[in-house]
Amino acid sequence: MAQCDDIASLLGAFEDGELAPQEMHEVALHLASCKNCDLTLAAYANLGGLLRDAAPAPSLDGFATAVQARIERLRPPLRVRLGRWFEDLRERYGNAAAMAFAMGAAAVLTVVLTTPLARNMLGARERAIQVAARDAKALKDDTGKSLAEMAAVASREPSAIISKLETSNPDVAVWSEPSQDTTVIWLPDQQP
Amino acid sequence: MNQPNRQERDEAELIERAKKGDTKAFGTLVERYQRRVVGVAMAVVHNQEDALELAQETFVRAFQNVSKFESRSSFSTWLYRIAANIAIDFRRGERRHPTMRGEEAETEIQRLPSAAGDSFKEAQRSEMGRRIQEALGQLTQEHRAAILLREVEGLSYDEISDVLQCPRGTVMSRLHYARSRLREILKDLAED
Numbered sequence: 001m002a003q004c005d006d007i008a009s010l011l012g013a014f015e016d017g018e019l020a021p022q023e024m025h026e027v028a029l030h031l032a033s034c035k036n037c038d039l040t041l042a043a044y045a046n047l048g049g050l051l052r053d054a055a056p057a058p059s060l061d062g063f064a065t066a067v068q069a070r071i072e073r074l075r076p077p078l079r080v081r082l083g084r085w086f087e088d089l090r091e092r093y094g095n096a097a098a099m100a101f102a103m104g105a106a107a108v109l110t111v112v113l114t115t116p117l118a119r120n121m122l123g124a125r126e127r128a129i130q131v132a133a134r135d136a137k138a139l140k141d142d143t144g145k146s147l148a149e150m151a152a153v154a155s156r157e158p159s160a161i162i163s164k165l166e167t168s169n170p171d172v173a174v175w176s177e178p179s180q181d182t183t184v185i186w187l188p189d190q191q192p
Numbered sequence: 193m194n195q196p197n198r199q200e201r202d203e204a205e206l207i208e209r210a211k212k213g214d215t216k217a218f219g220t221l222v223e224r225y226q227r228r229v230v231g232v233a234m235a236v237v238h239n240q241e242d243a244l245e246l247a248q249e250t251f252v253r254a255f256q257n258v259s260k261f262e263s264r265s266s267f268s269t270w271l272y273r274i275a276a277n278i279a280i281d282f283r284r285g286e287r288r289h290p291t292m293r294g295e296e297a298e299t300e301i302q303r304l305p306s307a308a309g310d311s312f313k314e315a316q317r318s319e320m321g322r323r324i325q326e327a328l329g330q331l332t333q334e335h336r337a338a339i340l341l342r343e344v345e346g347l348s349y350d351e352i353s354d355v356l357q358c359p360r361g362t363v364m365s366r367l368h369y370a371r372s373r374l375r376e377i378l379k380d381l382a383e384d
Contacts, residue, residue, distance in 0.1 A: 008368075009364075009365070009368050011368075012364075012367050012368050012371045013349070013364055013367070013368075016342065016349070016367075018348070018349045018364075039383070040375075042383075043375050043382040043383050044371050044375070044382075046381075046382050046383070047343070047371060047374050047375060047378065047382045048343045050320070050324055050378070050381055050382070051324065051328075051339065051340065051343040051344055051374075052343060052344055053317075053320075053321075054320065054321040054324040054325065055231075055234075055340075055344045056234070056240055058230055058234070058240045058243065058244055060226055060227060060230065063222075063226050063230075063244065063247070063248070064219060064222045064223045064226060066248060067219070067222050067226075067248050067251045067252065068215060068219045068222070070248065070251075070252050071215050071218060071251070071252055071255045072215055074252070074255070074256065076213045083212055083213070084213065
């Protein structure tokens with residue numbers, strides 16, 4: 001039979017009905033023959049009642065109204081605003097017209113976002129040029145390296161896609177990015 | 193698989209409407225859960241005024257994020273978790289920037305005879321309430337939150353584990369410690 005020490009830590013969970021069936025059975029068996037643990041269990045049950053009686057019950061008058069006022073003042077997220085706009089269109093022009101309009105808008109958006117123009121608008125071109133200039137300078141500082149090593153140095157920048165790095169002169173770096181229509185030629189400053 | 197009952201279907205519909213930005217539908221959910229959300233915040237911060245404020249914040253944040261709610265857990269548990277997180281953050285901030293709290297003043301007010309009557313029974317009850325609050329004050333925040341969520345809010349061990357984001361075994365040991373300690377402090381009351 002289980003000892004009091006083994007049972008003590010299970011008494012609260014027994015009272016809460018949160019033990020596995022096997023453990024419930026074991027504790028019940030122990031309680032039937034142990035007055036001490038039975039008293040502890042009764043004390044725990046008593047404590048629960050005391051805590052519930054003593055729990056303050058804050059007044060909730062006006063609580064829901066205050067929350068409502070706060071959420072009314074929030075700006076709805078873009079998804080919700082788009083949904084409402086679509087609903088509004090549907091009410092005004094009917095389902096088919098609204099659907100056609102929404103699909104047209106989505107198509108225009110897709111075309112705009114997937115063209116090189118859009119990517120350039122999002123700054124890809126400027127970023128590529130900055131990265132190229134920086135890496136070309138790094139290459140110039142290390143002209144003793146082979147082309148393969150130089151390419152490896154240049155490709156450390158994760159946003160740069162280097163298609164071809166060519167130079168026959170260690171003082172000049174030429175970096176071509178056909179996918180971006182970008183070619184960067186780096187020349188050292190003229191010596192006085 | 194269990195079929196959702198009428199109340200669950202009704203709740204699911206309210207949530208769907210709230211996701212579309214329907215503040216009135218969300219208001220119904222606020223009314224349904226306000227008492228319990230305040231209770232969860234109370235269990236952590238142990239101060240009525242702060243708990244009401246934090247519960248309001250909980251609902252505002254829940255409304256802002258309701259589109260992210262997926263029915264993997266119940267809506268109530270999701271709400272309680274937000275409430276507990278906000279309350280725990282509040283407590284952390286409070287520890288970093290301690291200010292004069294109204295708790296001592298509140299205790300003093302509780303000691304005064306109430307205007308409603310000074311009968312022996314009422315005085316006894318208020319004395320008992322004071323002692324219980326003091327005993328709870330001697331527990332750590334984690335132990336107090338666990339025991340109040342269980343005994344006052346009636347959350348299951350799994351729900352407490354979810355809300356306080358700790359394993360079920362930790363919930364069991366926290367409850368065991370809290371009960372033993374409270375029984376020790378309130379020996380005369382618990383063993384009456």
